[in-house]
Amino acid sequence: MYNPTKPYTKQIIELIKETWDTPFVSVKNGIILKKFAFPEACSSDGIGTKGIFHWRCRSFRNAVLDALAMNLNDLVLLRARPYKLQNHILIPKEDNEAIIEIISKLSDECKKRNIAITGGETSIHDNIIGMDISITADGFVEMPKVNKFEFGDVLIGIKSNGLHSNGFTKVREIFGDEFKDEFIEPTLIYSDIILDVNKNYDIHGMMHITGGAFSKLKPLLKNTDVFIKREHKLKPQKIFFDIYSKGVSSEEMYSTFNCGVGFILGVPKRSAYGILSDILRVGFKADIIGEIVPGEGNIKIESSFDEKIIIL
Amino acid sequence: MYNPTKPYTKQIIELIKETWDTPFVSVKNGIILKKFAFPEACSSDGIGTKGIFHWRCRSFRNAVLDALAMNLNDLVLLRARPYKLQNHILIPKEDNEAIIEIISKLSDECKKRNIAITGGETSIHDNIIGMDISITADGFVEMPKVNKFEFGDVLIGIKSNGLHSNGFTKVREIFGDEFKDEFIEPTLIYSDIILDVNKNYDIHGMMHITGGAFSKLKPLLKNTDVFIKREHKLKPQKIFFDIYSKGVSSEEMYSTFNCGVGFILGVPKRSAYGILSDILRVGFKADIIGEIVPGEGNIKIESSFDEKIIIL
Numbered sequence: 001m002y003n004p005t006k007p008y009t010k011q012i013i014e015l016i017k018e019t020w021d022t023p024f025v026s027v028k029n030g031i032i033l034k035k036f037a038f039p040e041a042c043s044s045d046g047i048g049t050k051g052i053f054h055w056r057c058r059s060f061r062n063a064v065l066d067a068l069a070m071n072l073n074d075l076v077l078l079r080a081r082p083y084k085l086q087n088h089i090l091i092p093k094e095d096n097e098a099i100i101e102i103i104s105k106l107s108d109e110c111k112k113r114n115i116a117i118t119g120g121e122t123s124i125h126d127n128i129i130g131m132d133i134s135i136t137a138d139g140f141v142e143m144p145k146v147n148k149f150e151f152g153d154v155l156i157g158i159k160s161n162g163l164h165s166n167g168f169t170k171v172r173e174i175f176g177d178e179f180k181d182e183f184i185e186p187t188l189i190y191s192d193i194i195l196d197v198n199k200n201y202d203i204h205g206m207m208h209i210t211g212g213a214f215s216k217l218k219p220l221l222k223n224t225d226v227f228i229k230r231e232h233k234l235k236p237q238k239i240f241f242d243i244y245s246k247g248v249s250s251e252e253m254y255s256t257f258n259c260g261v262g263f264i265l266g267v268p269k270r271s272a273y274g275i276l277s278d279i280l281r282v283g284f285k286a287d288i289i290g291e292i293v294p295g296e297g298n299i300k301i302e303s304s305f306d307e308k309i310i311i312l
Numbered sequence: 313m314y315n316p317t318k319p320y321t322k323q324i325i326e327l328i329k330e331t332w333d334t335p336f337v338s339v340k341n342g343i344i345l346k347k348f349a350f351p352e353a354c355s356s357d358g359i360g361t362k363g364i365f366h367w368r369c370r371s372f373r374n375a376v377l378d379a380l381a382m383n384l385n386d387l388v389l390l391r392a393r394p395y396k397l398q399n400h401i402l403i404p405k406e407d408n409e410a411i412i413e414i415i416s417k418l419s420d421e422c423k424k425r426n427i428a429i430t431g432g433e434t435s436i437h438d439n440i441i442g443m444d445i446s447i448t449a450d451g452f453v454e455m456p457k458v459n460k461f462e463f464g465d466v467l468i469g470i471k472s473n474g475l476h477s478n479g480f481t482k483v484r485e486i487f488g489d490e491f492k493d494e495f496i497e498p499t500l501i502y503s504d505i506i507l508d509v510n511k512n513y514d515i516h517g518m519m520h521i522t523g524g525a526f527s528k529l530k531p532l533l534k535n536t537d538v539f540i541k542r543e544h545k546l547k548p549q550k551i552f553f554d555i556y557s558k559g560v561s562s563e564e565m566y567s568t569f570n571c572g573v574g575f576i577l578g579v580p581k582r583s584a585y586g587i588l589s590d591i592l593r594v595g596f597k598a599d600i601i602g603e604i605v606p607g608e609g610n611i612k613i614e615s616s617f618d619e620k621i622i623i624l
Contacts (some may be wrong), residue, residue: 001355001386004531005524005567030390031456032352040344040431043313044398045450049439074313078342086448087358088400121356121446126481127364129439136356136398136448144343169438212317219316255317 001119008096015100015107016117024140025116026084032084032118038140041080045070045135046088049168052130053183060098064105065186066165067133072113072191073208073263077147079198080139082113082191087120090132093287094124102133113192119261149205149220153266153292156276157234159285160262161188166210168254174246182239190263193282197265201275205266209258214299215312217264225295230302233287236260241305250303254310266292313431314609315349319433321407327412327419328429336395337428337451344396348544350452353392357382357447358400361480364442367403372410374498378477381499384425388503389459391510392451394425399432402444406436412447425504431617451538461532463515465578465604468588469546471597472574473500478523479568486558494551502575505594505607508575513587517578521570526611527624529576537607542614545599548572553617562615565621578604 002009020027047054047066050125054063069089075082089102099122110117115137125193163171164187171183190208196202205220217226236244236259246255253259272288280287299312314321330338359366359378366375379399387394401414411434422429427449475483475498484494502520509515513564517532529538548571556565565571577586584600591598611624 001357003523003528006529029456029458030353031453032354035351037349040346042344042396044396044400044433045313046402046433046435047396047398048435049437052439084354086354088356088358088446088448090358090444119356121358123358123360123441124481125361125444127361127441130404130439132437134400134433134446136400138450141343144341146341171435172392211315215317309502 002122006100012101012103014072018107019110019115019117022083022114022116024114027116036140039144040138041075041251042136042138043071043074045074046118047134047165049130049166049172050183051132053179055130057184058098059184060101061105062184062186063131063133064109065189068167069137069187069189070110070210071135071137072189075137075139076191076194077206077208079142079143079145080141081195082115082137082139083302084116084118085110085135085137086118087300088134089120089122090128092126092131146204147220148222149224149266149292150225151292151294152269154269154272154288155202155226155228155292156265156267156272156279156286157232157291158190158262158263158279158290159234160258160260161185162237162239164210164258164262168178170256171243173241180239188262193279193284197275197278198250201271203265203267207264209262209264213258214254214301215254217296217299220266220287221297223294224292225297226290226299227293228290228301230304232289233285234289235261236304244305249307250310251304253305254301254303255312259304260301261289314434320411323412324415327415328460330419331422331427334426334428336417339430341536350454351456352450352452353387353390354448354450354471355383355386357386358444359477361442362477362495363444365491365524367442369496370410371496372413373417374496375443375445376414376421377498377501379447380421381501382477382522383447383449384501384503387449388506389518389520390453391455391457392453393507394427394449394451396428396430397422397447397449398430401432401434401554402437402441404438404440417459444506453473455620459517459532460534461536463536463604463606464581464582465516466584466600467538467540467602468577468579468584468591468598468606469544469573469601470502470575470591471546472552472570472572473497474549476522476570476574482568484553490577492551503587505591505596509587509590512573513579513583515577515579519576521574521576525570526566526570526613529611530609533580533609535606536604537609538602538611539605540602540613542616544570544601545597546601548616556617562617562620562622565617566613566615567624571616573601
């Protein structure tokens with residue numbers, strides 16, 4: 001729990017209180033009353049070593065977006081609408097301004113989405129370089145559905161915002177002390193539009209492209225392969241070409257980084273253009289990037305970095 | 313979510329699966345079905361910089377007990393029975409053995425208590441010295457009750473196991489590179505016995521003595537003071553006298569460390585001996601350590617370290 005003896009705790013409580021009455025829950029004296037009776041799903045994730053750069057640049061809003069995105073984009077794979085979350089903030093030294101800024105941005109984002117911030121913890125860890133924000137978010141699932149691609153599915157990719165929050169250990173290995181603005185760009189939150197699409201269309205399978213990148217698609221296959229073609233509008237951003245040019249292989253690129261594609265949906269051919277236009281309408285860049293073909297559970301990608309066809 | 317591309321993830325899933333069918337929930341394909349309809353409460357906490365020592369000594373079971381204790385002992389303040397949790401494990405480098413050991417011990421502890429481990433995350437943070445285990449635990453509350461001391465309450469203290477999981481930044485400041493076995497002793501989990509006592513008796517107020525130590529009692533007061541007497545059986549352990557002897561004042565001792573008392577209950581005089589004997593029966597050391605007197609919200613403690621009366 002937020003340490004009641006810390007000077008900023010009163011302010012934290014004031015900020016999170018603004019999220020305590022939603023269409024889904026009401027929170028009072030630490031007790032959470034739910035206004036629904038659906039099955040639930042839960043996600044935990046943090047921002048990893050990207051927190052080194054957010055702390056250095058004090059890009060706290062982006063850090064919050066990263067932490068939220070990592071969880072909401074995972075929850076939506078289970079078709080779960082988030083209704084509450086807890087946060088755990090690790091910073092290397094006391095910094096009231098940082099803590100209040102983080103909670104305040106988090107509260108803003110949660111209010112937009114009817115997510116109650118039911119509590120959390122701020123820890124001062126002088127054994128960490130940089131910061132971490134870890135979130136555990138709960139959602140409810142009105143209509144549970146298995147997350148699997150089907151033969152014949154069209155793959156819709158939604159463009160990423162660059163590196164997002166993965167592969168930063170590799171990034172730091174490659175760039176050493178060099179800093180690039182791209183290191184602190186926030187992860188895009190896809191869950192709002194996906195929840196909308198899920199209401200109107202039958203999504204067979206979907207994946208948030210994070211740690212493990214395109215190899216995360218494997219568990220969604222059954223007697224099928226993923227085929228991702230070279231010719232589509234979601235070209236890797238410049239930062240990925242920078243990384244590739246430092247001697248990282250195509251295989252490693254596609255199994256470590258999103259390479260421009262932050263989220264992938266597998267949908268029946270007949271609904272592909274309807275879904276695509278819904279996604280484009282709210283401002284994301286998206287395109288049809290491939291399809292599900294008969295196979296043995298492999299991911300085949302025509303690399304955008306060279307002439308190779310990668311198999312993961 | 314646990315990264316599906318990591319080699320140990322299959323083993324993690326096997327271990328946590330053993331917790332997925334309890335009297336309170338059933339978990340299948342990431343979907344949590346609840347078998348109750350009570351209000352809920354939620355707690356998030358980690359082991360702080362104590363993780364430096366646990367990592368060095370590979371005392372993973374103790375680290376798990378620390379993380380669990382920090383959350384279950386907080387949840388019980390809201391009279392919440394834990395039914396599920398998520399974990400977030402931060403380690404400084406890939407170490408499959410460590411991860412499996414941690415999840416395995418956590419699974420053992422959860423099975424004992426009918427807590428489902430619904431998921432989590434393992435992150436490799438090469439920017440951290442040592443490890444952290446952070447847990448977010450949910451509980452249900454059959455009978456919500458305000459947590460306040462009342463005038464005339466008798467204070468029952470339950471003995472701690474030494475430092476528990478707080479004040480480690482101070483500990484490291486004082487002892488430098490010196491290591492003591494006491495640094496890795498696990499925090500005691502009081503919640504099981506407290507939930508039992510709460511069924512049979514009227515507990516007015518209670519507190520887990522962690523960060524902020526005895527000053528955490530303040531929010532439980534209204535026109536009253538806490539008075540803790542010197543003469544009781546819960547003397548501070550040797551480690552606290554070691555710290556005091558390094559020049560830490562009595563005031564700082566009682567506002568940073570539990571000084572031998574890990575949990576405090578404020579109960580009506582008539583039930584004090586019944587509760588005390590229930591607590592002693594399950595193997596804890598406990599004693600009546602003070603009372604609630606009229607006042608203005610102060611904590612008065614007859615110091616065990618010197619002749620002073622501390623006021624917090």
